[in-house]
Amino acid sequence: MEFQVSNKAKMLTTVLMAVGIVFTLVGVVMAMGDHQLGTKIYSNMLVNSFFFFGIGLGALFFLALQYATETGWYAVIKRVIEAVAGFLPFGIGMMLVTLLTLSFTHGGHVYMWMDPDTVAHDSLVSGKSAYLNQAFFWIRTIAYMAIYFIFWRGFKNRSIQQDQNADMAIDLHFKNYRKGAAFLVFFAYFSSTSSWDWIMSIDTHWFSTLFGWYTFAGTWCSTMIVLVTLTLYLKKKGYLPKVNESHIHDLGKWTFATSFLWSYLWFSQFMLIWYANIPEEVTYYLTRRDNFTFLYFGMFFINFAFPMLILMSRDAKRHAGILTFVGLIIFAGHWLDVWVMVMPGTIGPKASVGLLDLGMAVLCLGFFVRVVLTNLTKAPLVAVNHPFLDESLHHDI
Amino acid sequence: MHKEAAIREPLILGHKSYHQITEDVCKPIEDKAPKMWYILFTIAAVIGLYGVGCILYLLGTGIGTWGLNKTVGWAWDITNFVWWVGIGHAGTLISAVLLLFRQKWRMAINRSAEAMTIFAVFMAGLFPLIHMGRIWVAYWVMPLPNQFGSLWVNFNSPLLWDVFAISTYLTVSLIFWYIGLLPDFATIRDRVKKPIPKRMYSMLSFGWTGRAKHWNRFELVSLVLAGVATPLVFSVHSIVSFDFATSVIPGWHTTIFPPYFVAGAVFSGFAMVQTLMLVMRKAMNLEAYIHTKHVEYMNIVIMVTGSIVGVAYLTELFVSWYSGVEYEAYAFINRATGPYWWAYWSMMTCNVISPQLMWVKKWRRNLMFTFVMSIIVNIGMWFERFVIIVTSVHRDYLPSSWSMFYPTHIDIGIFVGTIGLFFVFFLLFARFFPVLALNEVKTILKSSGESFKNGQAHSGADELADLKNTNN
Numbered sequence: 001m002e003f004q005v006s007n008k009a010k011m012l013t014t015v016l017m018a019v020g021i022v023f024t025l026v027g028v029v030m031a032m033g034d035h036q037l038g039t040k041i042y043s044n045m046l047v048n049s050f051f052f053f054g055i056g057l058g059a060l061f062f063l064a065l066q067y068a069t070e071t072g073w074y075a076v077i078k079r080v081i082e083a084v085a086g087f088l089p090f091g092i093g094m095m096l097v098t099l100l101t102l103s104f105t106h107g108g109h110v111y112m113w114m115d116p117d118t119v120a121h122d123s124l125v126s127g128k129s130a131y132l133n134q135a136f137f138w139i140r141t142i143a144y145m146a147i148y149f150i151f152w153r154g155f156k157n158r159s160i161q162q163d164q165n166a167d168m169a170i171d172l173h174f175k176n177y178r179k180g181a182a183f184l185v186f187f188a189y190f191s192s193t194s195s196w197d198w199i200m201s202i203d204t205h206w207f208s209t210l211f212g213w214y215t216f217a218g219t220w221c222s223t224m225i226v227l228v229t230l231t232l233y234l235k236k237k238g239y240l241p242k243v244n245e246s247h248i249h250d251l252g253k254w255t256f257a258t259s260f261l262w263s264y265l266w267f268s269q270f271m272l273i274w275y276a277n278i279p280e281e282v283t284y285y286l287t288r289r290d291n292f293t294f295l296y297f298g299m300f301f302i303n304f305a306f307p308m309l310i311l312m313s314r315d316a317k318r319h320a321g322i323l324t325f326v327g328l329i330i331f332a333g334h335w336l337d338v339w340v341m342v343m344p345g346t347i348g349p350k351a352s353v354g355l356l357d358l359g360m361a362v363l364c365l366g367f368f369v370r371v372v373l374t375n376l377t378k379a380p381l382v383a384v385n386h387p388f389l390d391e392s393l394h395h396d397i
Numbered sequence: 398m399h400k401e402a403a404i405r406e407p408l409i410l411g412h413k414s415y416h417q418i419t420e421d422v423c424k425p426i427e428d429k430a431p432k433m434w435y436i437l438f439t440i441a442a443v444i445g446l447y448g449v450g451c452i453l454y455l456l457g458t459g460i461g462t463w464g465l466n467k468t469v470g471w472a473w474d475i476t477n478f479v480w481w482v483g484i485g486h487a488g489t490l491i492s493a494v495l496l497l498f499r500q501k502w503r504m505a506i507n508r509s510a511e512a513m514t515i516f517a518v519f520m521a522g523l524f525p526l527i528h529m530g531r532i533w534v535a536y537w538v539m540p541l542p543n544q545f546g547s548l549w550v551n552f553n554s555p556l557l558w559d560v561f562a563i564s565t566y567l568t569v570s571l572i573f574w575y576i577g578l579l580p581d582f583a584t585i586r587d588r589v590k591k592p593i594p595k596r597m598y599s600m601l602s603f604g605w606t607g608r609a610k611h612w613n614r615f616e617l618v619s620l621v622l623a624g625v626a627t628p629l630v631f632s633v634h635s636i637v638s639f640d641f642a643t644s645v646i647p648g649w650h651t652t653i654f655p656p657y658f659v660a661g662a663v664f665s666g667f668a669m670v671q672t673l674m675l676v677m678r679k680a681m682n683l684e685a686y687i688h689t690k691h692v693e694y695m696n697i698v699i700m701v702t703g704s705i706v707g708v709a710y711l712t713e714l715f716v717s718w719y720s721g722v723e724y725e726a727y728a729f730i731n732r733a734t735g736p737y738w739w740a741y742w743s744m745m746t747c748n749v750i751s752p753q754l755m756w757v758k759k760w761r762r763n764l765m766f767t768f769v770m771s772i773i774v775n776i777g778m779w780f781e782r783f784v785i786i787v788t789s790v791h792r793d794y795l796p797s798s799w800s801m802f803y804p805t806h807i808d809i810g811i812f813v814g815t816i817g818l819f820f821v822f823f824l825l826f827a828r829f830f831p832v833l834a835l836n837e838v839k840t841i842l843k844s845s846g847e848s849f850k851n852g853q854a855h856s857g858a859d860e861l862a863d864l865k866n867t868n869n
Contacts (some may be wrong), residue, residue, distance in 0.1 A: 074403060127721045170404060187706050196719075207720045209653035209712050265632060268655040275643045276650050279720065329671075387404050394400040397499075 003239055013370040020363025027356025036347055042108040043346040044357055045098040048364040050198060051222070051338045053091030055368070058223030059084035060152050061187055067155075067180030073250055075392035076242050079376065079384045080231050082159060084223070086375035087368060088152045092145045094364075099141060099198075101133060110346045125204050130199055140197055148259045151183045161366070162385045169385035191216045199338075202345035206284045207295040210275070214265040221258035221303075222334045225327040228255055230372065232320045239381055246319045246397045252317030259307035259330065266300060280350045288340065291349035296340050302333040336359060403610025410685040415839050418686075422835040425583055425681045433680065441820035448814010451807050452527055460530050462807045465674035469802040471789050475640075476782040477812050480665070482563065482637055483658075483778060486630065487666025489570055492577075493626035501548045501841045502694050508581075508834045509677065509826070510670045511574040517669070518824040519586035520566045520815040525559075527811070555639035562636040566629050573622045576615065579605045581831040631655075634662040641785065643763035648728035648789035651716070657709035657824070661778060664748070667695050668774035675768045677827060686833055689762050694739055696761040699774060703752030705759055706779045706781075710749060728789055736801060737788045740780050747777020 031037045063081045066074050074081070074154070104284045107114030113125050113132040130136075156177065192212025200211045208214075226355065228251040234240045235248075264392050273281045288296040316322045336353075343351035413421075457460050463851040465472055488511035495503040526535050538560045540550045550557050582602035589595050605611060635655035642654040671692065717729040732741045751773050755761040792799045826832070843849050 072403070124721050128719055173404070185704070188704065192708065192712060209709075210656070210714045211652075212712065213653070213656060219530060260628075264635075265656065268635065269652045272639070272642045272650070272652045272654070274751050276645050278645060278650070280720070346567045388402050391400050391402050 001375075003234070003381055005370075005373045006154035006237070007310075007371055010370075013366045013373070016366025016369070017363055020063040020359050020361070023359025023361060025143075025359075027354060027359050031354075031356060038105070039109040039346055040356055041360075042098070042102055042105070042110050043342050043351075044360040045101065046095075046110060046198070046358055047335075047339050047357075048344050049091065049094035049098045050342075051335055052087065052364050052368045053095045054109060054338075055223050055226055056085055056087035056091040058219045059227065060088055060148065060183070061154070061220070062223060062227070063083075063155060064180040065186070067176040068184055070177065070388075072388035073247065073282055073395045075386040075389045076240065076382060076395075077227070077247060078159070078386060079249075079379055079381050080227060080234065080240075082156065082379070083372050083375040084226055084230065085152060085379075086156070087371050088148060090367075090371050092149060095141075095198075096145070100129035104140070111201055111344075113201060122180055132204065137197060140193065144194050147186050147190070151179065151186075152224070154179055159383060160379060161274070163380060163383060166385045170387055173387050176291040191219075199341050202342060203284055205280065208269055208281070208284075210265060210269045214269055216263070217258065217265050218334050218337050219240060221255070221262050222331060223385065224251065224255045224258050225331045226333075226372075227251055229324055229327045229331075232324060234376075236320070239283075242393055244383065244395065246322070246395045247392075248316070248323070249318045249397060252323055253313060255323070255327065256307050256311040256317065259303060259311075261332075263304040263308075266304075278336075286346075287344045287349060292340055292344060292351075295336060295353070299333055299336045299340060302331050303337065305332055306333070369387050401850070403850070405845075406690045407850045408505065408686075408690065408844055408845040409838070410640075410688055410847045413685060413842060413846055415842065418835055418842065419584060419588075419840055421683065421685070422562075422581075422831050422833045423588055425490055425827075426585060426829060426831065427589060430464075431680070434824065434828060438821065438824045441817045441824060444817025445814055445821045446564070448811055450815055451810035451814055452523075455527060455807055455811065456530075456532055460528065462805060464805045464808055465804045466802070467798055468793060468798045468800040469777065469787060471786050471790065472522050472802045473804055473808045473812060476779065476786055477815065478521050478524035479637055479786075480779050481517045481524070481815065483571075483662035483665040483668045483782075484775075485517035485521060485566075485666065486634060486814040487670045488512070489566070489573070489630050490628045490663055490666065491670075492573060493623045494630055496857070497627065498622050500694075502691050502737045504834055504837045504841060505683075505691055506670060506674055506695075507837075508574075508577065508830075510666075510831050511570060511577070511674060512830070512832075513669060513673060513823060514570050514666070515567070515574060516826075517666075518563065518570065518818050520819050522563060522567070523815065525556075539801055552720065555636060555643050558636045558638060560682075562633050562752060566633045568631055569622060569626050572617075573626055574866045576622065577834055577837070579603055580611075580615070581834065583607065584835065585831060593766055629671070631659055632665045634658045641789075646789050646793075647717075647722070647724040648732070648755055648785065651713055653709050653712055657706060660702045660705040660709070661748075662782060664706055664752075665699050665751065665775055665778035667702070668771040668778070671695055671699070671771035672775070673823065675764055677832065681832060682828070683833060686838060689764070692764060692767050693758075693762050696755045696767055696770075699770070700752045702753035703748055703755075704775070707749035707752075710745070724792035724794070727792075732784060732788045735748045735788065735792070737784065737791070740784050741788070744777055744780040744784050747773045748781060751777070 028037065028041070031040060033038075048084050059081050063078070063085055065071075065079075066078075102108045102110050102114065106116065111132075112118045112122075113128065114134060118125055120128055125132070158172050158176055160178075161380075162169050165172075195212045195215035199215060200207070228248070231240065231243060231251060232248065270285065273285055276282075306329055310322060310326050311317055316326075339353065339357070386392075409418075460474075463472070463474065465474075476563055479539075488507070490504045491510045492507045495507075526532050537548065538550065538557065540552075543549075579602055582598050583605035586595060586598035589598060589749075612632050635658065638654035638658035641649035642651060644650055673688055675692070678684050714729055717725045720726070751770060754766075754770070760766050787802050791801060
């Protein structure tokens with residue numbers, strides 16, 4: 001079955017992007033004369049490019065995970081995952097533009113270690129310059145992007161090949177199995193180091209060993225929300241007749257589980273630093289506690305309590321309305337999580353979610369949805385020769 | 398109906414019927430124990446008794462009989478405690494988390510893994526108790542209303558959280574395990590002829606009759622317990638890690654500890670399952686149920702968790718430098734190059750490098766190789782706890798108090814003794830309990846049984862044969 005982006009969807013995404021641009025422009029005009037305007041724009045570029053890049057990458061990770069674990073149930077929604085993973089090249093583009101901008105503005109008050117003045121006067125920052133320097137940073141960034149891109153293209157090509165060539169389906173499947181495992185190895189390292197490079201280094205003085213896994217859990221959760229809401233949308237439009245309640249239930253479980261994983265890691269990192277109360281570590285949470293009390297703890301409350309209370313029951317995980325409702329709220333919650341990881345270190349205590357922030361987020365959201373929907377049109381909605389398709393069609397839990 | 402793709406390997410080999418499964422599982426219980434069982438049991442019992450002797454000596458004399466000193470106040474005791482708790486992780490992971498992931502292969506191993514879990518947690522619980530020195534006041538760790546004036550537990554202490562976490566874990570694992578045993582006990586009860594065993598199994602099975610209502614309640618309570626057990630898999634070892642990570646000791650205070658300890662626990666737990674299963678499948682003729690594919694799956698779990706642990710080691714190492722904190726960096730330099738370098742490099746070799754060999758399919762499907770690996774992993778995980786605990790405290794902030802830890806024969810005796818006791822329990826379990834969840838395994842026979850998968854057996858005829866057999 002071929003998917004077509006409906007006119008309504010086209011119009012809605014266009015409206016989103018237009019509203020985003022208008023908001024952004026109004027936000028910029030209102031902030032004219034503010035010496036932090038540049039930093040505000042750069043920080044928002046980082047927040048949104050990281051957030052949406054993360055979802056594309058998260059979908060690629062999830063796909064690789066399904067291959068490597070020889071999962072069967074997901075076969076009917078494989079194309080949905082691939083469509084979201086298809087945002088990856090665009091996400092890479094957004095990240096590269098952001099990081100290049102920061103590189104050429106001495107870090108733009110986002111990465112203070114990129115600023116030669118700071119490095120010269122701050123012994124803690126200069127102590128890290130063997131790792132945090134422009135050349136090595138770019139070597140790492142390009143390596144991450146190149147390897148992610150190569151894996152993504154490989155999975156995509158093999159998936160199409162498998163559709164067209166039934167005889168090779170099993171061979172391609174085992175190739176995906178091996179490549180999936182290989183991707184996970186790279187991802188295990190890169191997901192940590194890239195989050196240190198792109199996010200943790202904003203608060204250059206601060207460090208936390210758990211940071212990489214925490215960031216990854218948030219990304220994964222946002223990805224699952226996108227996958228479940230997109231599947232529900234397609235099903236509602238009549239595109240995925242073979243997707244039954246059990247598939248939805250499984251996606252719901254993943255959303256629930258990754259929310260818990262994220263909350264668990266949030267708590268582990270927060271509690272240990274709060275409990276030990278060591279000055280060089282606790283400063284990170286002090287700014288968030290004192291200047292972002294409502295946003296920071298509100299964000300945690302939303303991302304933890306909503307899925308926990310509402311998605312606990314089996315029926316809720318099978319209910320399109322409840323899943324979408326909770327999903328959209330915690331989607332915003334996880335965006336806020338990224339926002340609050342970035343802003344206190346860049347803008348400082350006075351940062352707030354304003355028109356500029358919302359505008360850029362909505363613009364990127366519209367773009368993201370449009371790209372994903374367009375990706376769906378590029379391949380049949382069911383991967384017909386997937387060796388586990390029969391298992392997936394009979395999925396019943 | 399449940400479908401299984403043709404490319405998946407069967408989980409039950411050969412031509413088995415429902416009746417044959419019952420026969421295969423119950424036979425070792427009904428027959429006389431082989432000579433080997435008596436030999437192993439005697440060895441384990443002697444070692445266990447020696448350990449009990451050491452414990453009694455310790456209790457009578459005081460924990461000064463351990464090699465602890467004023468700098469190293471925690472050493473083998475806590476190392477052994479964490480090691481055993483870690484081993485006791487596989488059971489619940491297999492029965493709860495793998496249940497959620499619908500991994501059918503777990504059915505062949507969950508019963509014995511859960512038994513192993515419970516015995517391992519027994520051994521773990523022993524160490525904090527005897528570490529108290531005055532075990533007769535052990536109940537003071539409970540927040541009981543008392544007449545001792547201001548004596549009250551410290552709710553801010555992760556050690557107290559441990560008391561709650563581990564006792565909850567033990568309770569839930571025990572109930573989960575026992576509920577699963579009920580129908581299987583009833584099967585044995587219905588088969589044995591001798592009056593005394595019949596009475597015993599009758600009592601153990603709590604009057605299970607297999608009525609629809611029983612199965613209904615059984616399934617409901619299993620689901621609830623699986624739900625309760627899943628967060629416990631994470632909480633127990635997270636809280637054990639808090640014992641260290643809430644402190645301000647370099648090398649202990651690091652935020653990655655909770656998830657990394659959980660991964661390490663699963664890693665060592667699966668290694669112990671492998672050690673036990675590889676012997677048991679042979680000794681009890683269960684090769685058709687626990688075969689190469691199961692071993693391969695478990696090896697993959699070992700490889701993945703070992704790699705997670707490896708990533709965590711490297712993260713810690715990197716951040717100790719990145720942090721710019723002198724003490725933090727020294728803790729790690731001291732681990733790798735200080736007087737305990739041999740422990741650090743044993744840990745690195747056993748836990749990070751050796752699991753990587755499992756990438757070779759031929760090796761991870763080789764039973765002998767797996768057996769050796771499982772022992773290596775358990776040695777490595779013991780060293781991991783030793784490295785974390787002893788190397789972080791033996792050189793503290795004050796160089797004048799730097800010292801070393803040397804175990805006494807009581808340290809060694811108690812540790813080895815717990816291994817003996819563990820095997821005593823496990824051998825008794827293997828002798829008298831159904832080691833395979835036979836009623837559960839039957840549910841996958843038709844979808845994952847070899848003869849059903851390749852079309853040699855047809856369910857209809859077999860069902861008839863089964864009916865006849867059960868009526869006999």
